[in-house]
Amino acid sequence: MDMPDDKDAPPTSKKTSTKPIYSKFSQQELPAWKPILTPGWVISVIGVIFIPIGLASLFSSDCLPPSHAQNAVAYIQSDTTNKTCITKWTVEHKMEAPIYIYYQLDNYYQNQMLIFVSREDRIRYLSLLTIQPTLYLLNRREYSKECVRKCIVSILFFSIIAVIVFKTSNCVDMILVNSCRYGETTNCFPEDKTKDNQPIVPCGLIAWSLFNDTYKFSTNNKDLTVNKKNIAWGSDQRSRFGSDVYPKNFQRGDLIGGAKLNESIPWSQQEDLIVWMRTAALPTFRKLYGKIEVDLEVNDEIEIAIENNYNTYEFGGKKKLVLSTTTVMGGKNPFLGTAYLFVGGLSLLCAIGFILLYVIKPRPLGDPSYLPWNRNPGSIK
Structure with a gap:
């Protein structure tokens, strides 16, 4: 009998298998290395990371007339003395918008206990x-x-x-809303009420001491507009300051502390006040004054008219004006860079100490002789 030709045979299905294709990845056989987190390694890594960040972070004119230098307090408290001074700055590097305007205060303890608690901003819903x-x-x-x-x-x-x-609070709903608008302000002493027993809104020493220096900028004989919108935290505007609360009896006492407020503008739109009310933790701090929304080119000359009203001479403080742009690391902050350098340098010194200790008196990792039950009673290694 003739055998059929293989070419004429019907096709047969190939044998299938459910066995997966072998690979080191699918079988979890890839080489791995897990570092042992010893103090020397950890502190060395911290030092190596912090020092470059610190280095990256690190990369005024006096408005007191000479005739008043011996009695600066009387000069700043006088209502008749002209306190306007003009200064000129030259732009050394191109500054792209937005350019942030800050005022800086030195030796000013805004978080001092008596000042910090002299306010009424408890939120109630x-x-x-x-x-x-x-x-x-x-x-x-x-x-x-x-x-x-x-x-x-x-x-x-x-x-x-x-x-x-x-029953247990002076304020109901949001800050000084409704009943508190004309109610008690017991937390605000001594700036709580007027002489005729009328409540002060906003009350307290922090609001009373609101910064009141003003700045006007011009370049090439053209005024630069300072945008003071959106300089406060949005969360503060929405939840901490009422939109239907208006200033009342503010800065009408015998002692005028700082800036006055427009009584036709609600609290939620008084952004200078909102920025000031967010108290600083350190005696040297900056607060946002406004924004310049045009570019400044190299060698542009900026003329700044400063109204020198805020009294820092009484307590030996200093005022500074800062123009800054931002990068991925924020604006220039010498304190941040110094702090990173300090922590990084200290970490490297500790790491070197651990390395020397390991070289001079090594202790093998995982040595079972250091287990408590393997030690001789009364011996200390």
């Missing part, structure tokens, strides 16, 4: 506590007994909390 459960009940599509019961319990619970909040 009485209306939210009672309104939200009610809205929840009204918006429900199904009114089962269980739903109604839970909603009633919720409303009663939050109402009790609201009553407690109302």
